[in-house]
Amino acid sequence: MNVNSFSFVVFVAILVLVYYAPVIRKFQWIVLLVASYLFYALNGAENMAYIMITTVVTYLGARLLDGKNVSQEQFIKEQKGVLPKQEIKEYKEKIKKQKYRITLVCIVINLGLLIFLKYGSFLAGNAGKLFNHKEWSELSIFHLAVPLGISYYTLMCIGYLLDVSKGKCRSEKNLLKTALFVSYFPQITQGPIGRFPDLASQLFGTHKFTYENLAYGCQKMLWGFFKKMVIADRMKPMVDTIFDNYQNYGGFTILLGCMYFSIQLYADFSGYMDIVSGCSSMLGIRLAENFRRPFFAKSLDEYWRRWHMTLSAWFRDYVFYPLSISKAAVKVGRVAKKIFPMRISKLAPSIFAMLVVWFCTGLWHDASWRYMFWGLYNGVIIIASMCLKPQFAWCKEKLLIKEGKIWKLFQMLRTFVIISLLKVFPLAATTGDSLAMIKKIFLSFPTEISVASLLPGMGVEDLFCVIVGLIIFMCISLRQEKEPMHEWLSRRPFVVRWGMYMILLLFIVSFGVFGTEATGGFEYAQY
């Protein structure tokens, strides 16, 4: 059952009816748990063991950590003023080490499962090449099906463990409630990567039915379906045409293809986000936003604060910060002081942490060298722009460039082209292909401009849908920069609002590519 399918709509409709039935009241969270596991089962029952293992490990780990926190607090309360400060400090150090061990074990198990299932064949393949055992990569144990959402729920669990360890929240006493947090179905396929402190009270509380929640949820889901089925899936044939046979196309077409893919991916992923957050809103649970008009970003750094926000926030809070203030980073800083000027050496710990984060981010997407390159390229560009800030400012001054609408537009277009160029890595089938594509983009010049070279594989109907869809999308995005869409909508008269909804709905039932395995798969579900 895909999220963008009609069966999902029926599933949600039935769930909403059951969820708000008066007899259910206090047990709404149980309904959600059952629904989440049902959803998971409908997407591959044999894999349920893995999510259960992760849930149990996380639950136990969190309980233990919470226990340590509580005993530490108790100890300090009782012994303050009684024991010397040094002893209290030693006690705290001991507890810290114990918590560290517990967290490490849990993370190793959870991450280990993820690495084994997702990266097993990649690692075996490379190890095999190294040790001259090519058959290692073919072993069936490395080709088990990857469970649904493992990349997402594993990160959520690790985040939860670290939050409990930090004392940011208490652990959940109920194993089943923990299971709900881990498996909550709107976020299981492709995120958003939620945090326990934000979700707990919402998931486990009681929610009264409000018409506003239902209306808002339906609006969002409708918009999400439109983006996915009418825009993204209609662009897919063209993007596939170019990249399945990139050898037959010129560099300019490939560059255009990258840009089309950026748009397609955005419509796809943000469409999914709207469907699931709309569905969740109907249940009274607000999920974190994953997008904030990313194409309005003026730099690559800002782009990553507007695109897949929960992922970059997760890496920032749980990898970047701890790493950048760690002993290793301090060492890097000391070494850098000896080599680089003051300004750069001060940034050295950040740069070190940033490279690790980007390496991991690339790896998180896929077990392949091209994704690692992709990650590192992102990191290098961001670091370079950081280090060269004064130089850029100097250039700007010399070229007499003024801050204004035109400059902002230039920055946005520049960012868009950079992120599009980086798309060769996900689009290519192999690392070699991606390098070949880059070469083509920069070296081969267009000899002819024709419809076939600008819009290969694009039918009239596809073009119509994409153009109309993108115009609507652009208008909505521009409006959203000023205020949330549903607020603007609520001020319009009934006829205007419902006119718009009906147009979207009719577009979907006419032009929508209905979710089948062939086209309905979401791009980010593969991660």
Added chain:
Amino acid sequence: MEQLMSILKGLRPDVDFEKEDKLIDNGVLDSFDLVALVGEINEAFDVEVEFEDMEPENFNSVKNMYAMIEKLQNEV
């Protein structure tokens, strides 16, 4: 307090630290600023800001930062 203020001003002269009370929540200080800041605080006040302390609340305003530093100093 003045020492802290001068560190902040040295890092980001463009920010009005007296008025801002949502430095992290509003994205006024980005992650690099925060890391550099932590490094300077550790050096200047002889404390060790740890992972547990890296919470938005602790860095949203100068007042909060100072409270955190004092707490860390008392623990030593």
Added chain:
Amino acid sequence: MHNIRKIGIRILLILAVLFLYQRGVEYLYRPHNETITFINKERREYDGEIETLICGTSTAQRGIDPEIIDKKMETVSFNTASSLQPLDGTYELIKDVTRNNPVETVILGIAPDIMMKREVDTKYKSRLYDRLQSPVSKFKYQLRGCSVDEWPYMMFYSARVEDYFAGESIRENINVKQSEEYKAGQIIESNYKAKGMIANKKKLKGEQPDVLTQGESEFSADKVKAHNLESLVEIAEYCSDNQIELILVYIPLPGKKIQSYGDITTIHDYFTEFAKKHDALFWDFNYHKELKTLFTNDKFEDTKHLNRNGAEVFSEQLADMYYRYHTGENIEEDFLDTCPYYVASEAVGEKDE
């Protein structure tokens, strides 16, 4: 309460808009010569009268002419067969027709390929779905035979339109639909013959091979999918419970096709056994003693379906056999012990005219 009313009004509004939109899309895009329109209209005209129901896949749709059946069997028949009609759909269809009609006989054209198919494409399911007339039957089939994801395709014509921008054909379509002839019910340019039958004039050009060759879609009992057999049993039981005579017929195939099924004996034995077990009749026309003389190449449209002439011949044979069976004659003599193409006495290498 207030909420329920608010929501209810909006749901009604959505349904109304969808309904009107579908009507509009169908007017513009459903081809004027699409057969299902005529089939449904005509079936409604015969509501309450149909006594003999013809069903099955495209072989039955093109092979059995209700007008000949009517004349020769002195009955009122209707052909509800469709391409790749799934058996669970056939079951619903039989119930659907029987609801309003005094059906006494069901003639089901058996199709070994359908028995072995796990699932048919949505397109073919929709052809069956369109033939169901009562909303109850439609809903039951949606629940039983279609996945939830196929529902929009079934229910909304707008989801089926393949090319919204075929300007030329839309214009032509509207022109025809607005013409006096069309409004008067004349059928313009279609393969539709009457009472559900599709008949093509095309003739098979190929030669029938002399040497038996193994084909890909070889039939065997273990290849039959359980749910298909289940549906066939349900049909048999329904007919038996409602005193409806069930006649399974294996419509003649050109020699080439028979050979592509590998061993036609397996098919014959399988359905013979089934018919015996479930109190039905099975007439295997591929064992008919005059198969080679009656059903020559020119009687076929392609390597599987009878053309207009072939259907005439077959329908006459079928009706004749029915008449003789019901007047006590022994029709077993019409059939050989094996398929005429397998008769060993004929030398390999001899060509048929």
